[in-house]
Amino acid sequence: MTWALRIVVAVALLGSALTHYLLWQDGFKDIDIIGPLFLVNVVAGVVIAIAMVRWSHWLVELLAIGFGAVTLGGYLISLTVGLFGVREQFQTQAEVWAMVTEVVCIVLGAVLLIRRPNLVGTVRGDLQKVLKRGAGRSQ
Template sequence: MTGLTSHWTFRWTLRLLVVLGLLGSAWVHWVVWRDWARFDDVVGPLFVVNYVAGPVIALAVLGWHSHWLPEAAAVGFGAATLGGYLLSLTVGFFGIREQFRTEEEVWGVVTEAGCVVLGAVLLLLRWREARPQRHREGRPDARQARERRRWQHQERGQGQEQRQERGQGQGQAA
């Protein structure tokens, strides 16, 4: 397996794991919504948003892999959902207090943490791949920069010599 093939395989493995995290989180929210959240006026609709948004973002992560936005959306989805759950464990979330006792809660934390961590790794890989290209295109290498400075210095020196010659020539004529 070549380096390019292994890099491609690694990225697609990460991408598929992020998709599984998004779909797993959506499934957890569907199950919990059917269990009790549909009876809550505030948290119920938020669970609906999560079990609809999870598959939509998953499709974007699979289909729009040339852009960073789906990966950032996966990180944001996981962070927001995990943050809401952590609030419900500590201070409460719109009157809901969780206690981390059910399998759904465990799977929710695992899938959402996977979205955050693996999505962040995909974003980091994308950033690292883009960075050298910007460096090569936007900034000259050190040798080119030295040559350009030497050339500019030589031109400045010639310009000063010409001005001095003109000044000396004018001084003699006056």
């Protein structure tokens, strides 16, 4: 079941990345700030999708949640008050598809994270390892 969820999240990440790439090609590339951000979204979606199927780590699940939340949050801001001068109107299939894929990233990424056994202990152990490495370098 876990692998099936990971595949679905990876497909959702790729779906969002593809949608943003197609929108970038359709004219968003000519918009300052938003155009480059769409390309960042494309690259991030592909990288996180690959990591989702290659590395079973809580950090990848957290990245998928963050990717979906930041992308969806940016879109919702552009729908309401505008984002860097761009104001969207929610009228295309691409917008619907992107919202669906981003919600899948958030919800199923959270399901994967929550289902992880001993999540708190694992995160704590990982953070302690990082801190020990950092402390060793500063001496």
